[in-house]
Amino acid sequence: MELNDSIKTIKGIGDKTASAFARLGIETVNDLLLNYPRTYVTYEDPVDISDLQAGSRQSVRAVVNSRAEIRKVHGLTIVILYAKDFSGTIKLTWFNCPFLRNFFHIGQEFVFVGNVAYKGGMMTMTQPEYYTDDKYGELTHVWQPVYTVTPGITSKTIQKAVRGAEEVIDRLEDYLHDNVLDEYHIMGIQKAIHSIHFPQDEQKLKGAVKRMAFDEFYSFISNLHRIKDDNVYAENTCIINCDEEVRTFIENLRFKLTGAQMNAVRDMLDDMRSEHVMNRLVQGDVGSGKTIVAAAGLYAVAASGYQGVIMAPTEVLAVQHYKELSSLFEPYGISVGLLTGSMTAKEKREMYSRIKNMDVQVVVGTHALIQDKVEYGRLALVVTDEQHRFGVKQRERLASKGEAPHTLVMSATPIPRTLAIIMYGDLDISVIDELPAGRIPIKNCVVDESYRKTALGFIMKEVSQGHQIYIVCPMVEASEVLDDVANVTEYTEELKKSIRDGYGADTSVVCLHGKMKAEEKNRILQDFADGKISILVSTTVIEVGINNPNATVMMVENAERFGLAQLHQLRGRVGRGNLQSYCIFMSGKKDKDTMERLNVLEKSNDGFYIAGEDLKMRGPGDFFGIRQSGELMFKVGDIYNHADMLRAAQDVYDRYGQEIDAKLINKGDDRLYTMPVL
Numbered sequence: 001m002e003l004n005d006s007i008k009t010i011k012g013i014g015d016k017t018a019s020a021f022a023r024l025g026i027e028t029v030n031d032l033l034l035n036y037p038r039t040y041v042t043y044e045d046p047v048d049i050s051d052l053q054a055g056s057r058q059s060v061r062a063v064v065n066s067r068a069e070i071r072k073v074h075g076l077t078i079v080i081l082y083a084k085d086f087s088g089t090i091k092l093t094w095f096n097c098p099f100l101r102n103f104f105h106i107g108q109e110f111v112f113v114g115n116v117a118y119k120g121g122m123m124t125m126t127q128p129e130y131y132t133d134d135k136y137g138e139l140t141h142v143w144q145p146v147y148t149v150t151p152g153i154t155s156k157t158i159q160k161a162v163r164g165a166e167e168v169i170d171r172l173e174d175y176l177h178d179n180v181l182d183e184y185h186i187m188g189i190q191k192a193i194h195s196i197h198f199p200q201d202e203q204k205l206k207g208a209v210k211r212m213a214f215d216e217f218y219s220f221i222s223n224l225h226r227i228k229d230d231n232v233y234a235e236n237t238c239i240i241n242c243d244e245e246v247r248t249f250i251e252n253l254r255f256k257l258t259g260a261q262m263n264a265v266r267d268m269l270d271d272m273r274s275e276h277v278m279n280r281l282v283q284g285d286v287g288s289g290k291t292i293v294a295a296a297g298l299y300a301v302a303a304s305g306y307q308g309v310i311m312a313p314t315e316v317l318a319v320q321h322y323k324e325l326s327s328l329f330e331p332y333g334i335s336v337g338l339l340t341g342s343m344t345a346k347e348k349r350e351m352y353s354r355i356k357n358m359d360v361q362v363v364v365g366t367h368a369l370i371q372d373k374v375e376y377g378r379l380a381l382v383v384t385d386e387q388h389r390f391g392v393k394q395r396e397r398l399a400s401k402g403e404a405p406h407t408l409v410m411s412a413t414p415i416p417r418t419l420a421i422i423m424y425g426d427l428d429i430s431v432i433d434e435l436p437a438g439r440i441p442i443k444n445c446v447v448d449e450s451y452r453k454t455a456l457g458f459i460m461k462e463v464s465q466g467h468q469i470y471i472v473c474p475m476v477e478a479s480e481v482l483d484d485v486a487n488v489t490e491y492t493e494e495l496k497k498s499i500r501d502g503y504g505a506d507t508s509v510v511c512l513h514g515k516m517k518a519e520e521k522n523r524i525l526q527d528f529a530d531g532k533i534s535i536l537v538s539t540t541v542i543e544v545g546i547n548n549p550n551a552t553v554m555m556v557e558n559a560e561r562f563g564l565a566q567l568h569q570l571r572g573r574v575g576r577g578n579l580q581s582y583c584i585f586m587s588g589k590k591d592k593d594t595m596e597r598l599n600v601l602e603k604s605n606d607g608f609y610i611a612g613e614d615l616k617m618r619g620p621g622d623f624f625g626i627r628q629s630g631e632l633m634f635k636v637g638d639i640y641n642h643a644d645m646l647r648a649a650q651d652v653y654d655r656y657g658q659e660i661d662a663k664l665i666n667k668g669d670d671r672l673y674t675m676p677v678l
């Protein structure tokens with residue numbers, strides 16, 4: 001068996017299982033081994049029902065004392081069961097598992113494991129796992145991997161398959177020399193792959209995750225350098241020289257640019273007229289006004305007879321940019337085009353030809369902008385918004401469509417300068433470290449469940465003043481089988497009911513989630529922008545870039561489950577105009593550590609400070625870190641948590657990069673260049 005063989009070479013995997021694996025993107029043994037668990041869980045000794053604590057994942061040993069009841073709500077089948085021990089009763093709920101109805105019988109004892117919540121006067125678990133006592137005994141106190149699954153494939157199936165491929169793991173050759181491994185305290189590849197799938201203890205697991213992070217960083221850095229060598233020193237073939245015009249454009253804006261924005265514009269104009277092509281990163285905290293800097297750049301190229309494109313990470317943001325840029329450029333006769341994945345084939349064809357003919361000077365879009373079919377007229381500038389959402393290869397691909405267009409990358413990632421220099425090694429950096437004048441600081445509070453009623457009262461008061469509200473729905477934990485969509489839908493219904501019952505008000509509450517079709521999301525966000533929706537309940541899809549200055553309250557449920565940097569991004573959705581805005585962080589836990597961590601947000605509005613504090617406060621159990629928004633999308637690497645590996649990767653690249661490349665290329669091993677990150 002070899003890495004590139006089909007997983008069907010593993011004993012026990014036939015056509016049917018293989019096609020289920022294919023749905024997870026796993027076709028070869030290599031894919032299987034690189035498919036790391038999402039997280040790990042440990043199974044602790046069961047506690048008494050009366051000792052359960054809402055907000056934590058716990059287990060109870062209890063006897064079924066009701067028949068399973070089935071309800072249908074919004075197309076979901078819900079199974080409800082009650083079980084008791086000597087100390088109390090617990091309510092258990094499962095979604096879309098109708099087969100459970102006949103599985104449980106009164107009098108049977110099980111160990112139930114799941115996230116505990118206090119609802120309707122009693123302790124509940126949603127989507128709990130259930131085990132017989134014997135089975136549970138086998139699981140306790142061992143780290144158990146939890147993988148992303150699909151119908152036909154469970155975590156157990158994946159574990160068994162990896163076991164079947166162990167002989168391949170034992171033959172893996174490391175691209176790092178033993179002396180490099182020793183010097184940088186990096187775990188060897190065989191041990192790392194083994195430990196990531198079958199962790200024996202916390203220490204080994206941490207070491208394995210670090211090794212994987214190293215590989216991701218190394219691969220990223222080595223690719224970055226290839227691009228840099230090809231691109232950065234390219235000759236500037238689109239000299240843009242129109243400072244006067246840009247000055248007029250800026251003077252005519254409805255607001256005055258901050259000093260930091262002006263500096264960024266100046267850096268950009270200097271670059272675009274210099275002898276080399278521009279590769280610049282504009283880094284600025286949420287709401288610091290990066291879009292207008294990009295607009296000035298796009299204006300400059302359009303005014304010089306060239307074309308500029310701006311690529312957004314989501315369709316929703318693309319539409320928002322399109323509207324804003326259209327209204328900014330209309331007075332100057334610059335025409336703006338939109339190109340997104342959800343347009344009809346005919347609309348796309350029309351836009352392709354308008355782009356090619358220079359009928360539009362500025363093009364806004366999503367990934368659709370880098371499709372092979374798109375041919376540009378005279379492409380001179382590529383702006384990518386939140387570049388991490390694209391990855392280096394895509395950026396390279398778009399850049400390759402013009403002769404050698406300038407690139408401007410906008411990022412709100414609060415990343416310390418030393419790390420930024422490594423991560424954005426191919427870019428010059430302008431920092432916008434000043435907020436527009438007249439912003440009123442956001443008022444924050446970190447609260448627990450007991451504040452829920454007061455919070456709703458506050459929200460309704462803001463609504464009555466014509467302001468709008470974001471609620472970011474509880475995030476589903478990796479160990480929960482319930483998905484974000486079911487969760488956000490259920491939450492919205494409950495909220496509507498509380499508003500009806502408590503206020504009798506006819507408030508428009510709408511739910512938004514990532515699985516909706518692009519048009520539907522756009523329509524909802526447009527309605528929100530137009531003030532037709534008062535309360536928008538959503539998963540974190542609103543996190544990046546949405547701009548509605550009339551929104552004054554952001555309430556984040558289960559704030560403890562988010563990284564601080566991500567909460568800071570979420571908070572950045574309010575306080576974008578001149579209205580006093582508020583952020584309510586609702587915590588499901590009230591222990592000292594959680595409160596201390598969240599209180600950092602109360603203390604500061606500075607993204608850099610917050611990211612630094614978050615790093616200091618990470619618990620030892622956060623193997624994969626809490627996913628931060630704005631971070632480059634590594635699978636396991638976390639630039640804050642694994643900052644040592646990031647530095648090590650840079651160092652190893654500098655010292656041994658050529659040797660490693662030569663070795664891998666000689667062997668025809670392209671693993672480093674096919675890492676999924678890129």
Ligand SMILES: Nc1ncnc2c1ncn2[C@@H]1O[C@H](COP(=O)(O)OP(=O)(O)OP(=O)(O)O)[C@@H](O)[C@H]1O
Pocket residue numbers: 255256257258261284285286287288289290291292411412436437544545546547549572576
């Ligand atoms: N100098 C300024 N004075 C007043 N308002 C400004 C200024 N610059 C930008 N704005 C406004 O501030 C809001 C936020 O700007 P923008 O959307 O560009 O932020 P951003 O830096 O992209 O933030 P995010 O990372 O959160 O998307 C917009 O409504 C914009 O029109």
